[in-house]
Amino acid sequence: MASAYLTHQQKVLRLYKKSLRHLESWCIFRDKYRFYACLLRARFDENKGEKDMVKATMMLKSGEEEFWANQHPQPYIFPDSPGGTSYERYECYKVPEWVLDHWHPSEKAMYPDYFSKREQWKKLRMQKRSTSLL
Amino acid sequence: MAARVLQQCVRSFARPSLRLCSGNLAVRAAAAPTAALHRPLSFAADSRRTRWLGQSRTPSVGVLCRQYGDLPPLTLETIKDRVLYVLKLYDKINPEKLQTTSHFMKDLGLDSLDQVEIIMAMEDEFGFEIPDAEAEKLMTPEEIVQYIADKKDVYE
Numbered sequence: 001m002a003s004a005y006l007t008h009q010q011k012v013l014r015l016y017k018k019s020l021r022h023l024e025s026w027c028i029f030r031d032k033y034r035f036y037a038c039l040l041r042a043r044f045d046e047n048k049g050e051k052d053m054v055k056a057t058m059m060l061k062s063g064e065e066e067f068w069a070n071q072h073p074q075p076y077i078f079p080d081s082p083g084g085t086s087y088e089r090y091e092c093y094k095v096p097e098w099v100l101d102h103w104h105p106s107e108k109a110m111y112p113d114y115f116s117k118r119e120q121w122k123k124l125r126m127q128k129r130s131t132s133l134l
Numbered sequence: 135m136a137a138r139v140l141q142q143c144v145r146s147f148a149r150p151s152l153r154l155c156s157g158n159l160a161v162r163a164a165a166a167p168t169a170a171l172h173r174p175l176s177f178a179a180d181s182r183r184t185r186w187l188g189q190s191r192t193p194s195v196g197v198l199c200r201q202y203g204d205l206p207p208l209t210l211e212t213i214k215d216r217v218l219y220v221l222k223l224y225d226k227i228n229p230e231k232l233q234t235t236s237h238f239m240k241d242l243g244l245d246s247l248d249q250v251e252i253i254m255a256m257e258d259e260f261g262f263e264i265p266d267a268e269a270e271k272l273m274t275p276e277e278i279v280q281y282i283a284d285k286k287d288v289y290e
Contacts, residue, residue, distance in 0.1 A: 009246065014266050017250050044247055081263035 008056060016044055025072035063065055208288050213260075214279050220255050222249075222273060234276045249273070256282070 005015070020037055027033035052058045079086035100118070108115045214234065220227040227242055237253065238244045253269040256278055262285065264272075272278050283289065 010236055010266070010270065013250050013270065016247060017254060017266065017269075018255060020251075041247065041251075048245075048247075078257065078261065078263040081265075 008053065008060070011060055012044075012063075015060065015067060016040075019063075019067050022067070022070070022072045022075050052104040208283075208286055210279065210283055210289055213282050213286075213288065214275075215258065216259055217275050217278050217282075220259050221252065224252065224255070232275075234279070235274055237274050239273065246270075253278075260286075 019040060023036055023040060024033050027036055047056075047059055050059070077084040081087060136193055218232065218234070221227055221232055226244060226248055231242065233241075236242055238249050239246075244252075249272075252270070253264055253272060260282055264281070270282065272281055
């Protein structure tokens with residue numbers, strides 16, 4: 001993302017994704033979920049070609065309000081994502097990446113494949129950092 | 135008497151541990167010798183069960199370290215196979231035309247809503263969420279495989 005503002009397309013796609021996830025939390029049986037997901041997709045598809053941005057923004061706003069009214073109180077959240085059970089669980093055990101440079105050569109000899117390519121990888125990363133805009 | 139039984143224990147456990155160490159040097163060396171060393175100590179206490187000594191099976195390569203309640207390790211190959219399998223199940227994609235480098239929008243003629251559905255299927259397959267900011271940039275199966283390998287630290 002270059003700027004902090006989302007484009008209309010991005011907003012619509014995010015609404016679609018979160019509404020599908022909440023629908024999945026409501027319809028726990030897979031075939032029932034599939035049926036209602038197809039209906040939801042048809043609703044998104046019929047208004048897909050709207051060229052008038054004012055009308056499209058109004059539709060997006062009403063869609064967001066409908067989502068807010070129909071959301072699930074305890075939606076399924078993946079364990080590793082924010083709000084999930086395993087979010088940041090192993091964060092205290094993660095070691096920063098530069099520690100690998102401080103290993104003893106006898107320890108480095110235990111993983112020869114990785115360390116032989118590590119210098120190349122670091123160079124690539126420096127190049128990427130200097131050329132990317134972020 | 136107890137010393138002789140202990141010697142038999144150590145010798146018969148040294149034999150399979152030699153086999154393990156010589157065959158698989160590439161695997162994490164720390165786990166195997168310590169596991170082999172600790173076994174005679176624990177079996178010295180139960181020296182009555184001498185029949186068990188010769189029957190330790192040589193486990194396969196990936197199982198030399200202890201496995202707690204975790205999934206089998208991911209490799210780039212398995213990630214690619216799973217991604218392509220899920221894509222072939224999607225009915226808007228023609229399975230013959232699917233390659234790892236085929237772009238969803240340009241080659242396969244899919245929509246942005248279809249791409250969202252594909253990313254959701256990948257999230258369901260691999261069990262972790264792909265945030266929206268990064269999901270909208272994944273446009274080929276190759277990129278999806280690389281992203282998953284990045285997140286899961288597979289042959290980085």
